[in-house]
Amino acid sequence: MSETTNRRRFLIRAAVAVSTVPLMGGLLRQNAHAALPMLPLHNAQGKALQYVEDASTVKSPMFKEGSDCANCQLFVADTGACVLFPGFAVAEKGWCSAWVVKK
Ligand code: SF4
Numbered sequence: 500m501s502e503t504t505n506r507r508r509f510l511i512r513a514a515v516a517v518s519t520v521p522l523m524g525g526l527l528r529q530n531a532h533a534a535l536p537m538l539p540l541h542n543a544q545g546k547a548l549q550y551v552e553d554a555s556t557v558k559s560p561m562f563k564e565g566s567d568c569a570n571c572q573l574f575v576a577d578t579g580a581c582v583l584f585p586g587f588a589v590a591e592k593g594w595c596s597a598w599v600v601k602k
Pocket of ligand 1: 568583
C-alpha cells in the first residue's frame with residue numbers, strides 16, 4: 500500500500516471522526532432533554548410567571564425583544580431545565596417574566 504493511499508485513508512477516517520463529534524453531542528443533549536418532562540402550561544408557578552413555549556407570542560410589557568429561555572441566565576442548556584422549575588425542561592424559544600439576561 501502506498502504512502503499516498505495510507506495518507507488518504509487517514510484523512511478520510513479523521514474527517515469522519517471529526518464530523519461525528521457534533522452528532523454525538525446532539526444525541527447526548529437530546530437524551531438529556533428526554534430525561535426531563537416539558538413544563539406543563541397549566542403549572543401554577545409557570546402561569547404566575549406568564550411562561551409560554553413561544554416567546555414570539557408574548558404580549559407582556561415586561562418582555563424584552565429577542566429574549567427567550569435559550570438566552571436566559573436561569574436556563575440550563577445541558578438539560579433544557581430552568582432553575583425556577585425543578586424537574587422540568589422549558590422550551591428554548593419559551594419565555595417567562597423572570598427572564599434574566601445571560602452573562
Ligand atoms: S426563568 Fe428564564 S429559562 Fe426559566 S422559564 Fe423564565 S425565561 Fe425561561
